[in-house]
Amino acid sequence: MNLRKLFFIALKDSRLIFRDPAGLVFMLLAPFALTIGMGALTGRFSGSTQFGISQIPVAIVNQDSGELGKVLENVFASDEIKQLIAAQPQSDPTAARALVDEDKLAAVIFVPEGFSESIMSGESGGEVVRIEFYGNPTRPTSTGIARSILESFMTQVEVGRVSGTLIVNQLLSSGAIQLSQAAAIGAEVGREVVGNSSGSIKLITTTAEGSGVKFDILAYLAPGMAMLFLMYTVSFGGRSLLVESRTGTMARMLISPTNPGFILGGKGLGIFLTAAAQLLILIGGTSLLFRLSWGDWRGVALLILAAAFGASGWGILMASVLKTPGQVAITGSAVALLFGVLGGSFFDLSVMPEWVRKVGMITPNSWANDGFRILSMGGKFAAIQSNLIALLIMGAVLYTLGTILLSRRGLVRK
Amino acid sequence: METVLKVINLVKKYGAKLAVDDVSFEVQEGEIFSLLGPNGAGKTTTISILSTLFSPTAGDAEIFGYSVAKNPMDVKRLIGVVPQEIALYDDMTALENLNFWGEMYGLSGRELKTRVQELLEQIGLADRAKERIKTYSGGMKRRVNIAVGLLHKPRLLFMDEPTVGIDPQSRRAILDSVKALNKDGMTILYTTHYMEEAQELSDRVGIIDHGKLIALGTQSELTAQVGEMDTLILHLGENEDPEHLAQALKALPGVLQANPSDHTVSLVTPSAEELLAPVVSRSNELGIKIHSIDMREPNLEAVFLHLTGRALRD
Numbered sequence: 001m002n003l004r005k006l007f008f009i010a011l012k013d014s015r016l017i018f019r020d021p022a023g024l025v026f027m028l029l030a031p032f033a034l035t036i037g038m039g040a041l042t043g044r045f046s047g048s049t050q051f052g053i054s055q056i057p058v059a060i061v062n063q064d065s066g067e068l069g070k071v072l073e074n075v076f077a078s079d080e081i082k083q084l085i086a087a088q089p090q091s092d093p094t095a096a097r098a099l100v101d102e103d104k105l106a107a108v109i110f111v112p113e114g115f116s117e118s119i120m121s122g123e124s125g126g127e128v129v130r131i132e133f134y135g136n137p138t139r140p141t142s143t144g145i146a147r148s149i150l151e152s153f154m155t156q157v158e159v160g161r162v163s164g165t166l167i168v169n170q171l172l173s174s175g176a177i178q179l180s181q182a183a184a185i186g187a188e189v190g191r192e193v194v195g196n197s198s199g200s201i202k203l204i205t206t207t208a209e210g211s212g213v214k215f216d217i218l219a220y221l222a223p224g225m226a227m228l229f230l231m232y233t234v235s236f237g238g239r240s241l242l243v244e245s246r247t248g249t250m251a252r253m254l255i256s257p258t259n260p261g262f263i264l265g266g267k268g269l270g271i272f273l274t275a276a277a278q279l280l281i282l283i284g285g286t287s288l289l290f291r292l293s294w295g296d297w298r299g300v301a302l303l304i305l306a307a308a309f310g311a312s313g314w315g316i317l318m319a320s321v322l323k324t325p326g327q328v329a330i331t332g333s334a335v336a337l338l339f340g341v342l343g344g345s346f347f348d349l350s351v352m353p354e355w356v357r358k359v360g361m362i363t364p365n366s367w368a369n370d371g372f373r374i375l376s377m378g379g380k381f382a383a384i385q386s387n388l389i390a391l392l393i394m395g396a397v398l399y400t401l402g403t404i405l406l407s408r409r410g411l412v413r414k
Numbered sequence: 415m416e417t418v419l420k421v422i423n424l425v426k427k428y429g430a431k432l433a434v435d436d437v438s439f440e441v442q443e444g445e446i447f448s449l450l451g452p453n454g455a456g457k458t459t460t461i462s463i464l465s466t467l468f469s470p471t472a473g474d475a476e477i478f479g480y481s482v483a484k485n486p487m488d489v490k491r492l493i494g495v496v497p498q499e500i501a502l503y504d505d506m507t508a509l510e511n512l513n514f515w516g517e518m519y520g521l522s523g524r525e526l527k528t529r530v531q532e533l534l535e536q537i538g539l540a541d542r543a544k545e546r547i548k549t550y551s552g553g554m555k556r557r558v559n560i561a562v563g564l565l566h567k568p569r570l571l572f573m574d575e576p577t578v579g580i581d582p583q584s585r586r587a588i589l590d591s592v593k594a595l596n597k598d599g600m601t602i603l604y605t606t607h608y609m610e611e612a613q614e615l616s617d618r619v620g621i622i623d624h625g626k627l628i629a630l631g632t633q634s635e636l637t638a639q640v641g642e643m644d645t646l647i648l649h650l651g652e653n654e655d656p657e658h659l660a661q662a663l664k665a666l667p668g669v670l671q672a673n674p675s676d677h678t679v680s681l682v683t684p685s686a687e688e689l690l691a692p693v694v695s696r697s698n699e700l701g702i703k704i705h706s707i708d709m710r711e712p713n714l715e716a717v718f719l720h721l722t723g724r725a726l727r728d
Contacts, residue, residue, distance in 0.1 A: 008517045012503070019505045248501035252562070255465045256518040257490040412467065 002262040009253070009266025013240060014274045023236055027278045031222075031229040032285060038221045039290070055083075056142040059090040059099065059108045066116020068157060072109070072131075075153050085146060097134055106142035108134040109150055119161050141220065144348030218292045223372035224345035226282040227307065227365040231339050233278050234315030235332020237271030241319040241406070242328060251412045260411065264403055271315045275308035295375030299384055303375065303391075307368035310391035313398025314339075314364070320405035339363040344370070367391050416443040418570050418601050419464070423473035426459050426625075433459040435625035436473070441570075441603055446596050448612040449605040450714060451622035452724075457605035458498060460622070461574045464603070465495045477570060491520075494568030498575045500555045501562075504548040508539055508558050511547060512565065519566040533561040536591075553584025560588065564595070571595065573604045577611065589614060609715045621718055628721050637712040640720040643670065644686035646693065647708040647725070648679045654702045662700055666692050673723050680719055686710075 017023050060076060062069040076087035090096040096108040110132040118129040133150055135143035244250035244267075253263050283300065286292045294300045314335065322328045340346055342356065343365020349357050360366040371387035419441035426434040434456045441447040449457045462468045464475050466486035474481050480488040502511050512533060516526040534540040537557040547555060560576060573592065577585045592615055596602055606612055612619050619636060621629040629636055650656055656674035663681060664672045668689050671682035683689045686709045697704050710716060719725060 004522070005518060008514060012506070012514050016503060016505050248497050248499035249503065251462075251467055252495070252497060252501040252515070253518060255467050255490060255493075255495050256515070257487055257520060258518055259487075 002259050005258050006262045006266040006269060009263060010269035010273055013237065013267060013270025014277065016240070017233070017236060017270075017274045018277075020236075023233075026229060026232045026236070027274075028281060028285075031225040031282055032289075034228075035218065035222045035225045035286065038225070039218050055086040056107075056139075056146060057105045058085050058087050058146045059096040059105050060087055061090045061093045061096050061108060061110045063093075063113045064111045064115040065113065066119075068116040068119060069111040072111060072150075072153055075149070076109075081149060085149065100134055100136045103136060103139075106136050106139045107146045108132075109146070110134065119157060141217065141348060144220075147348075218286065218290055219294065219376035220348075220373060222282070222286045222290075222292060223369045223376075224340070224365070226279055226372075227311070227343065227368050228336060228340040228345040229282075230275055230278060230307065230311050231314065231336035231365070232332060234271055234275055234312045235318055235328055235335065236315075237267075237274055237312065238315035238317075238319035239325045239328040239332065240270075241267050241316075241411075242322070242325045245412050246325065254411060260407075264406060264411070268312065268316055268399060268403075271312040272308050275312050275315075276304055279304045279308060293376060294372065295378060296380050299375045299379070299381045300372070302381070302388055303368060303371045303384060306388045306391035306395075307364055307371075309395035310364035310367065310398075311395075313395040313402065316402030316406075317398045320402040320409070339365045342366065343368075361390070362394075364391055364394060367394075415445075417441070418443045418478055419447075419603065420476045421460075421464070421473075422475065424460065424463060424470050424475060425472035426456075426463060426468065427471045432625050434463065434470075437622070437625070437627045438473075439620050439627060439630055441601060443601050444596070444599060445617040446592070446602045446604055446615050448616035448619045449603070449622050450607070450609065450612040450619050450718070451605075452607050455607075455622045456625035457607075457622055458574055459625075461495070461572050461603070461605060465493060465572055466490055491566075492569055494563040494566065494571040496560050496563035496571065496573040496576050498578060500559050502547050502555065502558055505546055507544050507546050508534065508550075509543040511558060512561060515562045516565045521566060529565060529567075533564060537561050538587075551581075551584075553580045553587070556580050556584060556588060557591075560591065568600070570601045570603070573602060575605055575607065577606070577608070609713060609718070612714055619714060621714070621721065623718075623722050629717060633714065636714060636717045640682070640712055640716045641684075643682050643684060643712055643716060643720070645708075645710040645713075645716045645719060646681040646683060646686045646689060647710065648681070648693065648697075649705045649707070650677050650679065651703045651705060652677060659697060659700065659702050662696055663693060666696060668692075671720070671723070673719060673725070675725055678725065680725055682716065682720060 017027075058076065060073055062073055064070075073087070073089070075081065076085055081087075090099075090108070093108070093110050096105070096110070099105040100108055112129050112132070115129045115131060131150070131154065133147055135147060137143070241250075244253075250263075254260060283294055283304065287294060315332075318328050318331060318335070322331055342360040343349075343363035344352075344360065345365050349360055349366065352360075357366075367387045367390045371384040371391075374383050374387075417440050421437055421439050424434050424437045425432070437456070437460060439447075449460065451457055459468070463470050464477070464482060466482050466489050469483055474483050476482075477489045478492050480492070482489050503514070506514070509530065512530040513526065516522075516530060521529060531540070534543050537560070539554060539557065542550075542554075547558065550558070556576060560573070563571060563573070576592075577588050580588075589611065592602060592604065596615075602615075604611075604615060613633060616633065618630070618632050620627050621636070629639065648659070650659065654677070656677060656679050660672040660674035660679045663669055663679065666689070668683050668685065669681055670684070671680075673680045681689065681693070690707070690709075693707075694704065715725065
């Protein structure tokens with residue numbers, strides 16, 4: 001019977017939040033409007049390109065005399081990528097950086113002398129010469145895309161290096177080759193793997209079923225906006241706990257034959273259900289309106305639930321530490337914005353300093369945005385497991401903490 | 415008659431403040447018992463403890479034999495509570511509110527549907543049941559607020575100042591409904607600061623002030639405490655000095671008590687009619703302007719005045 005009451009409390013709360021016109025603006029209209037606005041800014045709706053964003057100006061300063069530098073240039077000049085990135089060779093790193101500083105370039109990729117040699121030499125434990133990426137912070141999306149392509153290339157390079165080392169070690173231990181032949185064979189294996197990079201680094205990822213998934217800038221923006229406004233919703237839900245305490249309905253629930261734990265549980269479930277419904281509507285809406293593919297539906301469904309759980313934990317915590325509905329409203333807005341910044345709802349976190357990314361991990365935005373982007377790029381359930389676990393742990397910890405604090409303080413004013 | 419409520423040396427402290435100070439009384443089955451006292455006297459705190467919302471600092475209360483401190487869930491099933499504030503969801507309709515609160519009291523299905531319909535008809539809102547509470551007048555909201563407390567047909571109903579802030583017509587309707595509920599066998603604990611309501615409704619009255627129960631009995635028992643005394647209440651102009659006038663009027667023959675308060679002076683006298691002329695004459699001599707005079711025969715107001723030296727509304 002108590003479980004039935006818990007469900008009714010949750011349902012009542014969700015109903016009340018969805019009936020509030022101001023709540024609806026924040027929960028649904030604002031994220032839709034912002035997604036559309038940002039999509040329009042990036043050209044998503046102009047029909048000019050398949051990606052919505054195109055011709056990102058990137059300079060490549062290739063001072064590497066080996067093969068890998070050349071392969072990297074080829075990757076950026078490939079048919080798949082040249083629609084999106086307008087790569088231009090530069091010889092002077094200082095001048096290239098200046099162009100970024102003047103906002104004429106989105107990024108500079110600097111391949112230093114000896115890069116190929118350090119990779120191809122195959123000396124394990126040796127110092128690897130590093131590629132430098134200099135991004136333009138005022139173009140976070142463009143910079144993020146260029147950086148993603150570079151990271152894909154670097155992954156291929158690493159695969160090649162490791163493959164070469166492994167094969168050479170096996171050949172050496174079996175006596176099939178002499179030590180003097182090792183360097184040449186390792187380089188050859190690596191070359192083969194990396195040499196295929198220009199063909200393998202694409203902005204089309206392939207799902208397990210083999211169907212292509214196109215990169216869509218909206219798939220990048222929409223989760224960010226959905227998560228940003230989800231934080232408003234959960235603070236709104238948390239606020240309802242304090243409003244009920246003030247208007248007497250909480251006292252009325254407490255004097256009904258209902259266990260107080262179930263009342264609190266019902267309030268928590270209400271916030272969670274509202275948050276999940278909001279995400280579902282936004283995701284369903286963007287799918288229908290913009291033909292946006294969010295990826296594997298099972299992964300999306302699980303991520304919606306986990307994100308709603310993690311975020312609503314923050315709503316409960318806010319209600320437990322703040323005293324008035326007004327305080328929750330103000331703090332909730334500030335937290336939503338802060339989490340939006342730290343969690344990558346506004347810009348790609350890869351352009352942010354390392355410490356920002358680490359701090360951002362306390363936000364549900366960070367884990368959920370990342371998860372949704374992985375799924376929209378063709379990733380499967382396994383690829384978002386860590387995101388799901390992080391969000392579930394976050395929700396469990398925050399719900400527990402909030403419940404303890406609320407129980408100590410009491411649910412009604414004396 | 416069965417004792418349905420037994421309050422035993424109830425104490426409630428908030429820090430250093432004593433909100434309820436060693437209160438004891440009993441309510442018998444089928445009676446309307448009123449707790450009469452000014453705002454802040456401890457009426458709502460007492461009801462909150464009896465309805466298990468707050469725990470007592472000391473003492474206890476038994477409802478149908480169940481301790482409010484030890485068996486709160488058993489108590490909750492047996493009581494109905496009509497709180498002072500309108501504890502409803504403004505953005506839900508009356509029907510939705512009643513359905514929700516019915517679920518909280520364990521009603522469901524056909525039983526809930528039937529009971530909700532009965533109550534909507536009883537409070538005269540069946541035709542507006544699907545309108546949101548926020549569109550209702552204060553009186554209509556009060557009626558729904560009362561209906562919620564009646565959903566599970568409680569044997570004992572607590573009503574905490576249910577007529578605060580409503581128009582006379584709605585007030586009349588509520589008082590009539592309280593009498594009708596009592597006639598149907600419901601025991602009612604009613605709190606109010608309106609003397610007229612306590613007089614009209616109650617079989618017995620407890621007068622509470624500063625957390626203490628200062629008098630308890632039937633109305634005739636209570637009024638007997640002040641004898642056959644009348645009360646004269648003089649309403650003064652804003653700039654007049656009630657202290658000064660009260661001091662002067664105490665000296666008049668026939669004035670047993672003269673109590674000043676905000677812009678009024680209350681006089682207790684064996685004969686109000688005989689005192690009228692000398693009071694007006696003395697006021698004129700002092701240059702103090704009296705706006706109006708209320709003459710009251712022995713009532714609960716006079717009892718309160720007699721016991722505390724203050725008018726009930728102060």
